[in-house]
Amino acid sequence: MRLLECVPNISEGRDQDKIDQIVEPIRIHKRVKLLDLSSDKDHNRSVISFIGEPEAVQEAALAMALKAIDLIDMRYHRGEHPRMGAVDVVPFVPILGVEMEEAVRVARAFGKELGKRGIPVYYYEEAATEPHRKELPTIRKGEYEGLKRKLEDPAWKPDEGPAIFNPKSGATVVGARFPLIAYNVNLKTREIGLAKEIAKKVRFKDGGFPFVRALGIELKDKGMVQVSMNLTNYHITNIPKVYEFIREEAKKRGIEIGGSEIIGLIPLAALEGIVQSYLKCPGFSIRQVIEQRILEFE
Amino acid sequence: MRLLECVPNISEGRDQDKIDQIVEPIRIHKRVKLLDLSSDKDHNRSVISFIGEPEAVQEAALAMALKAIDLIDMRYHRGEHPRMGAVDVVPFVPILGVEMEEAVRVARAFGKELGKRGIPVYYYEEAATEPHRKELPTIRKGEYEGLKRKLEDPAWKPDEGPAIFNPKSGATVVGARFPLIAYNVNLKTREIGLAKEIAKKVRFKDGGFPFVRALGIELKDKGMVQVSMNLTNYHITNIPKVYEFIREEAKKRGIEIGGSEIIGLIPLAALEGIVQSYLKCPGFSIRQVIEQRILEFE
Numbered sequence: 001m002r003l004l005e006c007v008p009n010i011s012e013g014r015d016q017d018k019i020d021q022i023v024e025p026i027r028i029h030k031r032v033k034l035l036d037l038s039s040d041k042d043h044n045r046s047v048i049s050f051i052g053e054p055e056a057v058q059e060a061a062l063a064m065a066l067k068a069i070d071l072i073d074m075r076y077h078r079g080e081h082p083r084m085g086a087v088d089v090v091p092f093v094p095i096l097g098v099e100m101e102e103a104v105r106v107a108r109a110f111g112k113e114l115g116k117r118g119i120p121v122y123y124y125e126e127a128a129t130e131p132h133r134k135e136l137p138t139i140r141k142g143e144y145e146g147l148k149r150k151l152e153d154p155a156w157k158p159d160e161g162p163a164i165f166n167p168k169s170g171a172t173v174v175g176a177r178f179p180l181i182a183y184n185v186n187l188k189t190r191e192i193g194l195a196k197e198i199a200k201k202v203r204f205k206d207g208g209f210p211f212v213r214a215l216g217i218e219l220k221d222k223g224m225v226q227v228s229m230n231l232t233n234y235h236i237t238n239i240p241k242v243y244e245f246i247r248e249e250a251k252k253r254g255i256e257i258g259g260s261e262i263i264g265l266i267p268l269a270a271l272e273g274i275v276q277s278y279l280k281c282p283g284f285s286i287r288q289v290i291e292q293r294i295l296e297f298e
Numbered sequence: 299m300r301l302l303e304c305v306p307n308i309s310e311g312r313d314q315d316k317i318d319q320i321v322e323p324i325r326i327h328k329r330v331k332l333l334d335l336s337s338d339k340d341h342n343r344s345v346i347s348f349i350g351e352p353e354a355v356q357e358a359a360l361a362m363a364l365k366a367i368d369l370i371d372m373r374y375h376r377g378e379h380p381r382m383g384a385v386d387v388v389p390f391v392p393i394l395g396v397e398m399e400e401a402v403r404v405a406r407a408f409g410k411e412l413g414k415r416g417i418p419v420y421y422y423e424e425a426a427t428e429p430h431r432k433e434l435p436t437i438r439k440g441e442y443e444g445l446k447r448k449l450e451d452p453a454w455k456p457d458e459g460p461a462i463f464n465p466k467s468g469a470t471v472v473g474a475r476f477p478l479i480a481y482n483v484n485l486k487t488r489e490i491g492l493a494k495e496i497a498k499k500v501r502f503k504d505g506g507f508p509f510v511r512a513l514g515i516e517l518k519d520k521g522m523v524q525v526s527m528n529l530t531n532y533h534i535t536n537i538p539k540v541y542e543f544i545r546e547e548a549k550k551r552g553i554e555i556g557g558s559e560i561i562g563l564i565p566l567a568a569l570e571g572i573v574q575s576y577l578k579c580p581g582f583s584i585r586q587v588i589e590q591r592i593l594e595f596e
Contacts, residue, residue, distance in 0.1 A: 003592065033595045035588065051592065095588055179588075243577055259578045268589045271569050278576040279541055280557045290333065290393055290477075291566045291589055294301065294349065297331045 001295050003096040004054040004103060005035070005179070006061050009089040010068045011077050011170075013039040013046050018071045023048060025063035031056035035265060044079030045088070049265065054098060058106045061090060062113050065172070069119065074144050074170045082137070084144045085170030087114070089136065091125065092176045095267050096295055100126055103176035111174040115160025120151060123159045124175035133159075136173060144170045178211075181231040181270055182263035183239055185246045186224045188256045192216060195225035198249045202227065202242055209237040209245070224258045238273040268292055299593050300395035302352040302404060303333070303477070304359045307387040308366045309375050309468075311337040311344050316369045321346060323361035329354035333563060342377030343386070347563065352396060356404045359388060360411050363470070367417065372442050372468045380435070382442045383468030385412070387434065389423065390474045393565050394593055398424055401474035409472040413458025418449060421457045422473035431457075434471060442468045476509075479529040479568055480561035481537055483544045484522045486554045490514060493523035496547045500525065500540055507535040507543070522556045536571040566590055 012018050019039055023046075026034050032052035039046040050060065065087045072086035090110065092103045107127040115121050128134040132155075142150050148165040150156045157163050158171065187195055195216030200206045203214035211233035217226050227246055231237055239262075247257055268286050275284045286292050310316050317337055321344075324332050330350035337344040348358065363385045370384035388408065390401045405425040413419050426432040430453075440448050446463040448454045455461050456469065485493055493514030498504045501512035509531035515524050525544055529535055537560075545555050566584050573582045584590050 001592075003588075005588070033592065035591055051588065239577065257578055259580065261579060262573075262577075262582055262586060265586055265588050265591070268566070268587050271573065271587070274576065275560075275569065275572055278572065279537065279560075280555055281559060282557065284560055288560060288563055289566050289569070290301075290303070290349065290563050291593055293333055293563070294299075294331065295589055295592060 001096065001297075002053055002098050003051050003295070004057045004098050004106060005049060005051045005093040005095050006057050007047060007049045007091050007093065008061065008064060008068075008087060009045060009047050009083075010072065011045055011074065011079070011083050011086050011088050012068070012072050013044040013079065014041050019046050021071060022046075022064060022068045025067055026050045026060050029056065029060040029063070032060045040081070042079070043081035044077060045081045045083065051095065054102055054106050057092070058110055061092075061110055065090065065110075065114060066117070069117070069169050073168050075167055077144070082140050082143055083170075084140050084142075084147055085119070085172045086168070087119070087172045088170075089173045090175070093179050094176075095179065100176060100178075103127075107174050107176045111160045111172075114172055114174070115158070115162075117161075118166055119161050119169050120158035120163065120166065120171040121160035122171060122173050124173050125177040127175040129159050136175075139173050147171055178233045178235065179267045179270070181234055181239065181266050182229070183231055183242070183260065184226050184228045184263065185243060185260045186219060186222065186226050186258035187246075187250050188224055188258040190218075190223055190225065192218045192225050194250075194253055194255065195227055198246055199227045199229075201249060202229065202245055209241060211237050212242060222258070234270045234273070238270065240274055240277045299595075300351055301349050301393040301593070302355045302396050302401060303347060303349045303391040303393050304355050305345060305347045305389050305391065306359065306362060306366075306385060307343060307345050307381075308370065309343055309372065309377070309381050309384050309386050310366070310370050311342040311377065312339050317344050319369060320344075320362060320366045323365055324348045324358050327354065327358040327361070330358045338379070340377070341379035342375060343379045343381065349393065352400055352404050355390070356408050359390075359408055363388070363408075363412060364415070367415070367467050371466050373465055375442070380438050380441055381468075382438050382440075382445050383417070383470045384466070385417070385470045386468075387422075388470060388472045391477050392474075393477065398474060398476075401425075405472050405474045409458045409470075412470055412472070413456070413460075415459075416464055417459050417467055418456035418461065418464065418469040419458035420469060420471045422471050423475040425473040427457050434473075437471050445469055476531045476533065477565045477568070479532055479537065479564050480527070481529055481540065481558065482524050482526045482561065483541060483558045484517060484520065484524050484556035485544075485548050486522055486556040488516075488521055488523065490516045490523050492548075492551055492553065493525055496544055497525045497527075499547060500527065500543055507539060509535050510540060520556070532568045532571070536568065538572055538575045
């Protein structure tokens with residue numbers, strides 16, 4: 001079995017009936033599995049996660065996107081989260097037996113189909129066509145409200161579809177990326193300044209580890225602070241590296257770790273490095289995990 | 299998807315043609331997957347591992363056993379490893395979505411079928427019918443050569459099949475057990491006495507951790523010694539517990555750990571405790587692993 005994940009973010013998080021209709025093509029598709037659906041009313045946004053063989057995922061993603069384009073009207077969309085389109089972001093993520101090249105190929109085939117239907121499409125991350133289009137925040141800067149002007153700028157000619165503002169649907173950002181791990185480490189202190197300080201040391205932007213984004217936040221209920229992270233390429237920077245770094249930095253400041261948490265789903269491969277490093281067990285491979293064998297066989 | 303594993307040990311490890319014929323019913327069965335086959339010429343024994351839905355596993359196990367009974371003649375069997383029958387031991391192991399009760403039910407249904415075909419069958423471990431029959435070494439004591447006399451002893455009336463010695467096939471031990479993890483920790487010393495001393499402290503038999511068997515052995519090539527373990531119920535005693543204990547004991551003696559190794563296959567669930575303890579991450583569940591979700595869905 002080969003597995004590609006798709007994690008579309010759509011600009012509807014309040015109308016449950018519409019959300020259900022948009023997700024329906026994924027639910028009824030026989031060769032993909034819906035892994036997760038979470039809608040946020042403040043963000044007015046839903047994040048869908050589903051998985052399957054690459055061809056099936058591409059098919060289901062398109063059917064879902066067309067439904068969203070039909071039902072969502074960006075002229076009336078309000079929400080906390082930055083966005084520029086009805087189908088806002090569609091990343092494809094290689095999980096099992098799929099190379100990044102193939103995820104990029106699927107992203108571009110999907111993007112081409114959206115483009116044909118009049119939606120301006122930008123490719124990002126591993127599917128980006130130009131270096132300045134690699135990062136999602138850069139592409140999305142100005143949001144839906146600034147899109148008309150952005151499309152007039154030759155530097156922002158879309159990768160697919162017309163360079164013409166589509167008021168109902170906005171634009172869509174499509175890409176391929178590694179699985180993202182949301183990982184938080186709690187510190188036994190109430191001093192938010194310390195969490196911010198350590199977050200700054202660990203994140204790439206300020207000279208820390210590659211593929212790490214980090215913020216310091218307060219956990220008022222717990223009386224602790226947290227270094228909240230996204231690890232965007234666990235092949236390069238995995239959980240033990242940031243955990244041990246934060247532990248050392250906290251220790252220097254006389255603070256203990258209160259615990260850590262992995263949020264949402266992770267690929268099995270992300271556990272390989274944890275076993276290898278903590279048990280001094282460099283030979284360990286996830287191919288030794290029975291469940292992995294089963295999936296490879298299918 | 300629900301998964302039961304079966305790990306038959308058969309008394310043929312030399313004649314590749316016979317081994318292939320015996321494994322054939324597993325290879326061709328459409329609803330089970332052969333995970334591993336390892337034959338040992340000195341032991342003159344092969345260990346097969348396969349997996350599938352419980353009913354399919356029972357079917358394939360029986361087809362394999364009948365082939366082994368047909369092709370192996372215990373009157374001519376010589377080998378280093380203790381054994382009492384052509385189909386020597388057949389444990390059924392719950393892996394995913396299967397309770398131990400069901401593994402026991404499958405073991406007994408399988409045992410009954412062998413009994414009907416004239417093979418004395420003893421149930422062991424979780425399938426045992428009496429406390430003194432729980433442990434494999436106790437049942438197998440006296441081996442094939444002592445089986446005729448054992449069967450005459452009312453205390454050793456078989457659980458299935460006739461209490462009559464079957465010279466060609468011997469007897470079969472059938473059971474249900476938790477997955478076994480073969481785990482070794484290497485110590486940076488050449489003093490075998492220290493490995494034996496620590497092995498003694500860690501194993502249950504001498505007052506150590508429940509469900510741990512351990513031996514101290516020499517690794518001449520590496521210039522180290524090893525605490526070689528079987529963890530027979532990782533729900534009770536998991537890898538981090540023995541690793542940390544051995545590390546502490548070694549440290550007291552001024553010795554460092556040279557590394558550790560997990561041998562063969564392990565269930566994904568065995569990794570849960572590793573993540574939880576080393577990352578102070580008690581909330582982590584293997585249900586957060588994408589591959590686990592996929593298998594649950596199927």
